[in-house]
Amino acid sequence: MGTSGSGRLVWKLWRETRGALLVLAAVPMAGLTAAALLPRSSPAAQFVAFILEYVSAYMAPAIAGVIGATRGQQDWDDTHYGPSHLPVNAGDVVAASFALPLVAAAALGLWAGFWSLVWASLMPHTIDPLHNSDAVRLCLLWAVLTSGCFALGYAASAVSNARAGIIAPAVAANIGPVVLLDAARSIAAGSDGLPDSPAAWAFVAAIVLAPMAASIVWAASRRKLMIWRRWAALGAGALVLAACASPALLVAWTKASPGAGFAAVDSEDGSLVVSMTGQFGGRAGSGTYCQFQDRRSGATARALFPLFVQPLGFASGQRAVVATRKPSESRMAIRVWSLRDNSIREVAAIPYNPRAAFSLGTDLTYRGGFVAWVRPDGRWMLMRTRPSNGSGVDLWLVDLQHGGAKIVYPNYTAFGDNTIIWTKDRAIVSGSPPPIVVDLAAGTARCTRYRWEAKR
Amino acid sequence: METDRGGFAIETHGLTKRFRQADAVNGLSLRVPAGSVYAFLGRNGAGKTTTIRMLLDLLDRTSGEAKVLGLDCRRDALEIKRRVGYVAEGCRMYDWMTVDEIIWFCKGFYPGWDDALAAELKQRLDLDGNKRIRELSRGTQARLLLLLAMAYHPELLILDEPTAGLDVIVRRSFLEGVIELLSEEGRTVFFSSHLVHEVERVADWVGIIHEGSLVFSGPIEELKSQVKLLYLTYEQPPASFAAIPGVLSVDTNARQAAVTVRGFSDATVDAAHQIGASAVSVTDLSLEDIFVALVGREEG
Numbered sequence: 190m191g192t193s194g195s196g197r198l199v200w201k202l203w204r205e206t207r208g209a210l211l212v213l214a215a216v217p218m219a220g221l222t223a224a225a226l227l228p229r230s231s232p233a234a235q236f237v238a239f240i241l242e243y244v245s246a247y248m249a250p251a252i253a254g255v256i257g258a259t260r261g262q263q264d265w266d267d268t269h270y271g272p273s274h275l276p277v278n279a280g281d282v283v284a285a286s287f288a289l290p291l292v293a294a295a296a297l298g299l300w301a302g303f304w305s306l307v308w309a310s311l312m313p314h315t316i317d318p319l320h321n322s323d324a325v326r327l328c329l330l331w332a333v334l335t336s337g338c339f340a341l342g343y344a345a346s347a348v349s350n351a352r353a354g355i356i357a358p359a360v361a362a363n364i365g366p367v368v369l370l371d372a373a374r375s376i377a378a379g380s381d382g383l384p385d386s387p388a389a390w391a392f393v394a395a396i397v398l399a400p401m402a403a404s405i406v407w408a409a410s411r412r413k414l415m416i417w418r419r420w421a422a423l424g425a426g427a428l429v430l431a432a433c434a435s436p437a438l439l440v441a442w443t444k445a446s447p448g449a450g451f452a453a454v455d456s457e458d459g460s461l462v463v464s465m466t467g468q469f470g471g472r473a474g475s476g477t478y479c480q481f482q483d484r485r486s487g488a489t490a491r492a493l494f495p496l497f498v499q500p501l502g503f504a505s506g507q508r509a510v511v512a513t514r515k516p517s518e519s520r521m522a523i524r525v526w527s528l529r530d531n532s533i534r535e536v537a538a539i540p541y542n543p544r545a546a547f548s549l550g551t552d553l554t555y556r557g558g559f560v561a562w563v564r565p566d567g568r569w570m571l572m573r574t575r576p577s578n579g580s581g582v583d584l585w586l587v588d589l590q591h592g593g594a595k596i597v598y599p600n601y602t603a604f605g606d607n608t609i610i611w612t613k614d615r616a617i618v619s620g621s622p623p624p625i626v627v628d629l630a631a632g633t634a635r636c637t638r639y640r641w642e643a644k645r
Numbered sequence: 646m647e648t649d650r651g652g653f654a655i656e657t658h659g660l661t662k663r664f665r666q667a668d669a670v671n672g673l674s675l676r677v678p679a680g681s682v683y684a685f686l687g688r689n690g691a692g693k694t695t696t697i698r699m700l701l702d703l704l705d706r707t708s709g710e711a712k713v714l715g716l717d718c719r720r721d722a723l724e725i726k727r728r729v730g731y732v733a734e735g736c737r738m739y740d741w742m743t744v745d746e747i748i749w750f751c752k753g754f755y756p757g758w759d760d761a762l763a764a765e766l767k768q769r770l771d772l773d774g775n776k777r778i779r780e781l782s783r784g785t786q787a788r789l790l791l792l793l794a795m796a797y798h799p800e801l802l803i804l805d806e807p808t809a810g811l812d813v814i815v816r817r818s819f820l821e822g823v824i825e826l827l828s829e830e831g832r833t834v835f836f837s838s839h840l841v842h843e844v845e846r847v848a849d850w851v852g853i854i855h856e857g858s859l860v861f862s863g864p865i866e867e868l869k870s871q872v873k874l875l876y877l878t879y880e881q882p883p884a885s886f887a888a889i890p891g892v893l894s895v896d897t898n899a900r901q902a903a904v905t906v907r908g909f910s911d912a913t914v915d916a917a918h919q920i921g922a923s924a925v926s927v928t929d930l931s932l933e934d935i936f937v938a939l940v941g942r943e944e945g
Contacts, residue, residue, distance in 0.1 A: 197750050197753040197754075205739075269737045270736055270738045271739075273731070274731055274736070274793070275754045276726035276727040
């Protein structure tokens with residue numbers, strides 16, 4: 190214990206926050222580990238695991254926010270003994286009551302981030318995320334989240350009141366873990382989702398910029414705040430938070446996790462739709478529930494697919510073509526799902542290539558479906574995937590009627606979206622040079638400019 | 646820097662605080678002599694706490710000047726806090742600390758902290774060092790605040806409604822404790838209250854604030870000598886009492902009238918006779934009666 194006022198402020202800080210810090214450190218470690226080891230053999234178990242995961246991850250930023258709100262009130266609300274009585278320099282207050290807890294919150298954020306990666310690595314069918322370079326960035330995101338929640342709570346309670354100081358970071362604490370757990374799972378699945386994840390980074394911007402905006406308005410006003418100034422500062426923070434967090438939320442909610450889920454996919458005329466209704470995963474098995482609906486007739490079918498599933502297109506006769514893969518398999522199956530009799534038939538398989546497999550869902554999400562083309566009669570399908578080797582894309586021809594798939598044009602240099610013209614026995618791929626003519630029966634492709642042919 | 650005995654511990658000129666459209670304190674010019682026990686009286690919402698908070702830089706003033714111990718309230722706020730003891734009603738202490746812990750904690754902020762005095766005060770104020778603050782009664786918490794405010798020999802002690810919310814026994818004990826301690830040290834005490842009858846026993850100067858403006862400021866004896874109650878007896882009720890200077894209130898019946906006046910002198914009695922009073926008896930008023938006459942007049 191120090192003998193100066195600053196030393197005693199640090200002593201007071203430690204005594205007031207040690208319990209919360211202990212909880213903050215223990216809960217992510219224990220909760221996430223337990224959640225990862227929990228069997229998920231049923232949707233109910235999956236739900237329990239989710240609650241456990243969420244609460245465990247939520248605790249770190251939430252408690253950091255509450256600590257921030259408490260500190261902000263004690264330091265700046267002059268109905269408390271310290272601000273109204275003690276001759277303390279503002280610098281000492283900031284150091285002992287803001288800077289130190291901020292660093293502590295960041296450190297505990299790193300700790301929570303580490304345990305989120307451990308959690309992700311304990312999940313089935315994952316690679317070790319701790320050896321992924323994104324792991325460091327994920328931990329840093331956690332650190333920013335917890336310290337940001339602390340800062341947000343501090344600023345909001347200082348400029349307004351304790352209630353606002355708790356509500357503001359509570360919002361951030363609710364959003365943050367969802368984004369970051371998703372990012373951890375992506376890393377564990379081998380995806381490079383984190384650095385490209387606008388949700389994560391927009392969220393980081395939100396929690397950093399919001400307290401900053403509030404602080405600027407606060408500092409721009411005079412030292413003793415009138416009510417409207419406090420609300421102006423709080424409003425500025427809330428505005429920035431909303432401006433940054435809204436797109437993040439939108440992306441987080443609508444973006445499909447690579448290989449693990451997808452947004453609803455509609456047929457070109459909008460009459461048919463395949464959507465995901467649920468997922469479960471665990472040591473006992475995993476799967477994705479999908480629904481196939483004809484909007485005109487109202488006919489609906491539901492089926493359980495392997496965990497990784499992606500609709501590719503539709504054909505006449507209320508049929509959908511989907512790509513599926515079990516997490517442990519080294520092949521990706523192409524299946525035809527018929528709504529009429531709710532039958533699912535595997536027609537082809539292509540070798541599993543992580544690069545190709547993950548890009549399939551991502552490309553479909555971001556390229557509006559210009560990845561696979563099903564001939565309207567459901568006889569043939571052309572699809573492009575990222576190649577195992579080399580650049581460009583591999584163009585696959587899939588025989589949906591008799592089964593089988595082959596690469597008809599490897600390393601095709603596609604600069605943009607392709608369009609397909611189907612004839613009785615040919616498909617013409619155009620829209621980006623060079624145009625290709627695919628002989629469906631022969632399973633060959635010819636570049637109209639270079640007369641290139643390939644046979645597998 | 647010791648306050649000049651002949652000077653003022655608190656001095657304000659035109660001190661004003663405006664909240665939205667209302668003046669909480671309106672052009673207050675106050676002088677609290679060093680070494681006095683100054684009671685700052687007013688009804689709830691009169692502007693007492695607002696004034697004190699401006700003096701301690703807990704609230705920005707809208708206009709005017711304020712000095713405490715010769716220091717500017719805004720510029721020298723930190724130094725003022727080092728040299729002024731402050732006890733405020735409803736102040737939230739760190740209730741997880743024990744009495745000994747908060748004494749140790751506060752000690753670090755005051756260079757002039759006197760351990761021996763703190764120990765003595767703890768004993769005299771009957772404080773148990775091992776008890777947590779949350780376990781203390783309100784009266785005991787008020788005594789603890791007093792200890793914390795006095796253990797560093799403040800040149801000025803500001804008490805803002807220190808006994809509000811306490812029962813009458815605790816209030817008396819607290820105030821007597823304050824006066825006993827301060828009479829030994831000879832410090833200036835500035836305390837606000839709306840419990841006028843209790844102030845009379847301990848204060849030697851008084852300031853009365855009403856709706857943000859100072860109604861009176863001076864020694865209590867001067868106030869008492871200025872404000873008197875006159876009982877007038879007459880055959881015929883006078884048409885008006887306006888001829889008597891400084892009338893604050895009049896209560897009449899067919900033969901008698903009770904007239905409270907301010908600025909009492911022999912001329913006041915003469916004026917009473919001139920309006921037809923056959924007999925005039927002059928009575929002293931208690932501070933509470935004077936307060937009601939001065940402040941209640943505004944209400945009337």
